[in-house]
Amino acid sequence: MMKLFVGNLSYETTEKSLREALAEHEPILDIHRPSDRETGKPRGFAFVTFASPEEGMKAMDTINGLKLDGRELRADEAADRGRDNHPAARQKRVSMDVEVERVDDRPVGPDGKKVRYKSI
Numbered sequence: 001m002m003k004l005f006v007g008n009l010s011y012e013t014t015e016k017s018l019r020e021a022l023a024e025h026e027p028i029l030d031i032h033r034p035s036d037r038e039t040g041k042p043r044g045f046a047f048v049t050f051a052s053p054e055e056g057m058k059a060m061d062t063i064n065g066l067k068l069d070g071r072e073l074r075a076d077e078a079a080d081r082g083r084d085n086h087p088a089a090r091q092k093r094v095s096m097d098v099e100v101e102r103v104d105d106r107p108v109g110p111d112g113k114k115v116r117y118k119s120i
Contacts, residue, residue: 003077003078004056008071011042012069013042018046025058030049
């Protein structure tokens with residue numbers, strides 16, 4: 001099984017027209033065309049899952065440069081959106097558990113004790 005990211009899709013491109021353009025690379029297991037959360041319109045990309053890596057590689061060669069609905073498509077192997085692939089996960093983790101010695105710099109009162117601050 002191989003999943004491809006297909007980019008630069010026209011907003012008018014449907015799952016059906018994309019499937020027809022890739023018909024020679026069947027079986028296609030799934031086509032996922034995400035839509036915008038706010039507008040509901042399709043976004044400019046899709047994920048296409050092929051039954052075998054060989055068909056996926058052939059389809060990638062076909063898709064790169066393919067004209068569909070007036071747009072030249074591009075394809076790459078889709079990366080999993082696991083925790084380790086997220087940009088924030090790749091950043092070096094910094095621990096916030098830092099021991100800082102607290103300095104008591106309150107003034108000393110006439111009785112020789114530190115002045116106690118009262119809340120307002």
